[in-house]
Amino acid sequence: MAAFFAWRVRSERLALAAISVAESRLDPAGSLSRSSNPELTLNAVLAHAPRERQVELSCDFKDQSGTVRHQKHWETRTIDRELWPTHCRQRFTTSDAAGLWSVTMKQKERPLTTARFRLE
Secondary structure, eight states, X not given: OHHHHHHHHHHHHHHHHTOEEEEEEEESXXXXXXXXOOEEEEEEEEESOOTTOOOEEEEEEEOTTSOEEEEEEEEOOOOOSSEEEEEEXXXXXXXXXXXXXXXXXXXXXXXXEEEEEEEO
């Protein structure tokens, strides 16, 4: 019984480690004006995600200094196909610092994709 449990845990880790991003993009791309309270979306298409499972994901939005200013956490619906679209969104306000920001989508602590944008 213990061997089966160990095998199952190892299989699960390997399945999650196989997840990659086939495609990602920011919407809108480029610069955002804080005065218009813009919403930014990081769209990503996961590849090799384990089917018949839900996957925990997160996004870290970092300001110019590298400080995480916003964080999003979610669980996908049950994955039923090879390529799985997902996204994370953040609305910015004038209290967010201007500068070059980044957003990183992660599975647990493993970065899957990172994009940069300018907040003006």
